[in-house]
Structure formats: structure tokens, C-alpha cells
Amino acid sequence: MASSTMNLAFLLLSMFLVTCTALPGGFSIVGYSEEDLTSHDKLIELFDSWMSRHSKSYANFEEKLRRFEVFKDNLKHIDETNRQKRSYWLGLNAFADMTHDEFKATYLGVSTSMPRRRDSGSSFRYENAVDLPKSVDWRKKGAVTHVKNQGHCGSCWAFSTVAAVEGINQIVTGNLTSLSEQELIDCDSENNGCHGGLMDYAFSYIASTGGLHTEDDYPYLMEEGTCERTRADLEVVTISGYEDVPENSEESLLKALAHQPVSVAIEASGRDFQFYSGGVFDGSCGSELDHGVTAVGYGSSKGQDYFTVKNSWGQRWGERGYIRMKRNTGKPQGLCGINKMASYPTKHA
Structure with a gap:
């Protein structure tokens, strides 16, 4: 024509x-x-x-x-x-040609219908932390890998998990290694691959199976594949377990975040979240958790306190793949429920 x-x-x-x-x-x-x-x-x-x-x-x-x-x-x-x-x-x-319903069906993936399981003997090791710094940015400390893109797969839970594990591994060993989300999607049978999952289940999988392969050795497919644990002779990164941050406590989340990147769940189904491009986000959202992301710092800008959050929608979304989300909202659950379901991996030196 x-x-x-x-x-x-x-x-x-x-x-x-x-x-x-x-x-x-x-x-x-x-x-x-x-x-x-x-x-x-x-x-x-x-x-x-x-x-x-x-x-x-x-x-x-x-x-x-x-x-x-x-x-x-x-x-x-x-x-x-x-x-x-x-x-x-x-x-x-890149989402500008998608209806909001299409976007929600494609890019979210935390399954809150799955019961949150507490790690046996788990505690909150940062409970007594004091004199927290006014701001933290784990990117500047070399504990955050490049922003990744989950694509058309509801695997945000795997990306949230992996970013937190990459962070604690760098903090403990000094080595920043990009790890495999695909291995979690293929092999973690307690989660549901491209159809959602929970970060705690994924932490438990990594701790109980002896570690997670690198991204280079087990690359991302943007779809569910066949588990290939036979790559055991290749490099893996291990963790010892995980701990949950006390629910609905921003103070506790800050204490944890001052020491390492933290996996968090948020409600990201609001239309403004789809097209967020920059600034300190304080838009309309509830606390019905549907998306896994990773908090990698906190700070303040022009009188507004915020969390720095790494997303998994590629570098063209938000601030080069990140969003600054307002904190100190006066709500126990925090903006978009960010204080409700935070957890972090542990690793022995």
C-alpha cells in the first residue's frame, strides 16, 4: 500500500x-x-x-x-x-504499544498465592545495626551487575534473587560475577518458571543444591528450558542461606540495605510504573505484590527520601533500568508494598 x-x-x-x-x-x-x-x-x-x-x-x-x-x-x-x-x-x-492489561500479563511474576516459607532458624542479623549512613549505593561499591531484561517471561523473581546473590557474593569475595537466572527458571521446581515464583524459594534452592552457575555458562533464554545441572564441573557461586526482613518495617529494610542488596516485592501493576522514565516515583499504587525487584541503595533528592531499585526490564526503562521509589511515606508497608516481603541471601566468608 x-x-x-x-x-x-x-x-x-x-x-x-x-x-x-x-x-x-x-x-x-x-x-x-x-x-x-x-x-x-x-x-x-x-x-x-x-x-x-x-x-x-x-x-x-x-x-x-x-x-x-x-x-x-x-x-x-x-x-x-x-x-x-x-x-x-x-x-x-518500549512498552508504548502495549495495552496495560498486556503489560501486566507479560512482565510481572511474583506469586503471592504461594505461601512464604521461613528459613528454619532464620533471624534478622541486622536488628541491632546503628549509625546507618545517610545514603547507600551498592552500584558505586561494585556489587551490582548490569541491568538485565527478563523479556516476555514472568521471571522477575529469578532476576530479583540473582541480583541479591551477586551482591552478597561480591561483598564477601570481592568478585562481581553475573549469575544465571535461567538455571533457576529451569531447575527450581518449587517456583513456576516464566509463570511466577518467590525469591525465598529461589534462595533455598541455591543454598541446598550447592550454588548457581554463571550467566555465561547458563545463559538466559527468555523461556522455560530443560534443567541442566550436569554442568557441575563449571564455576558456581554459593550462599549459605537467607533471612527475611521483618515485615512492614522500613527501618529494618534500611538496616539490611546498608549492609547488602536486598530482594523486595512490590506492586508494579500501576499504569505509571509501565512508563516510568525518571525522578522520585510517588505515584498511585497499592500493596498487592506482583513483581520482584532488588533494592540496591537509598538516598535523598530535593527533600525526598527514596530507595534505589534495580528492575529487570532492560536499560531503556526508567533511569537506565532503575527506579527511585519514595520512602518515608508514613505507611508501614511502604510505597507499592516495598516493606512487606524483603529478604536477602547470607554467605559465609
Whole structure:
């Protein structure tokens, strides 16, 4: 079909225009400019540019039209939110052609229906910690690997687990080693692979089976595969066990986080979370936990206290793959339930 005909079809389907007021940070941060919102032609150009930037293609013209409608609806939400001048902003990331229901079904994966099991004899070793630093960033301390991407697999629980294990291993041994999420997906039978799981179960698996292989030796497939524990002659990283942070206690989470990266669960199903692009997030969310991430630090910015959280949606989401989530909210469970289900691996020196 000729380009002019395609553009005409887009024009007939386009129903979204907004007025121009200042945007936070411009195109480089949010992925669109004020000029993009001034006409139907500009919206079409923006969509084509977004497709190119994120290497998007569709099976047929009808699917492209459908995704353009979804894109416009998402852009409208992003722009309306940004004009509220909040402490965070949203952007046209790789999820901009997905409906919110599609996004939730694909990228979340903590199974709170699974009973949380306490490690026998577990305690909270940081209970009596005092004189905590005002800020902590385990990335600067060399205990955090590159941001990874779980893709179309509900394996966030594995990425949360692995990031925490990578952290404690570096703290104890001095070696930062990227470890295998795929091994957990394939071999940890107490969890459900791409269909969700719990970090505590994964910690228990690693401790009881003698360790976790490296990412290079057991690479990520973005789908469930066959367990290959026969790679036993290759390098593994071990932990001795895990401990749970007392529930609904931000003070306890800070104590743990001052000593090592911590696996946490949050409610990430809010629409603003899908398009978070930067700033200190204080958006609307509940505490129905559905996503596993890893807290890797805390600090303050412009009077707002926050947790620094590593996600597993790639480096193009958020702040190069991270989100700063507001703390000191006055709610025991914390923003998006971040204080409800935190845990960390232990490792003997």
C-alpha cells in the first residue's frame, strides 16, 4: 500500500490532540516533544520514529493500525501525567504499544498465592545495626551487575534473587560475577518458571543444591528450558542461606540495605510504573505484590527520601533500568508494598 494511503488511513483513525504546555525535560527524557502533539501528521511521524528506535515491526497493516491506537492512548496518559508536574515523569519507552492489561500479563511474576516459607532458624542479623549512613549505593561499591531484561517471561523473581546473590557474593569475595537466572527458571521446581515464583524459594534452592552457575555458562533464554545441572564441573557461586526482613518495617529494610542488596516485592501493576522514565516515583499504587525487584541503595533528592531499585526490564526503562521509589511515606508497608516481603541471601566468608 502506498505511503500516502497509509497516512490517510492513520489520519482517519487519529482522534487525539493536546494543547502545548511545557514538558519535563524535553524529548531526550520523555521520548516526545510538544511539537509532536500539535497535529495528526506529527503523531504518525512520532509513531514511525518510535518504531524505528525500538526496532518494532508488525505482522500486517491492520496490526500496525491497532498498535497505533494503543500508542496514542498511552501517549495521552503519559502527557497528561507529565503536565501534573510531579516528582517523576513518564516516557515513551518500549512498552508504548502495549495495552496495560498486556503489560501486566507479560512482565510481572511474583506469586503471592504461594505461601512464604521461613528459613528454619532464620533471624534478622541486622536488628541491632546503628549509625546507618545517610545514603547507600551498592552500584558505586561494585556489587551490582548490569541491568538485565527478563523479556516476555514472568521471571522477575529469578532476576530479583540473582541480583541479591551477586551482591552478597561480591561483598564477601570481592568478585562481581553475573549469575544465571535461567538455571533457576529451569531447575527450581518449587517456583513456576516464566509463570511466577518467590525469591525465598529461589534462595533455598541455591543454598541446598550447592550454588548457581554463571550467566555465561547458563545463559538466559527468555523461556522455560530443560534443567541442566550436569554442568557441575563449571564455576558456581554459593550462599549459605537467607533471612527475611521483618515485615512492614522500613527501618529494618534500611538496616539490611546498608549492609547488602536486598530482594523486595512490590506492586508494579500501576499504569505509571509501565512508563516510568525518571525522578522520585510517588505515584498511585497499592500493596498487592506482583513483581520482584532488588533494592540496591537509598538516598535523598530535593527533600525526598527514596530507595534505589534495580528492575529487570532492560536499560531503556526508567533511569537506565532503575527506579527511585519514595520512602518515608508514613505507611508501614511502604510505597507499592516495598516493606512487606524483603529478604536477602547470607554467605559465609
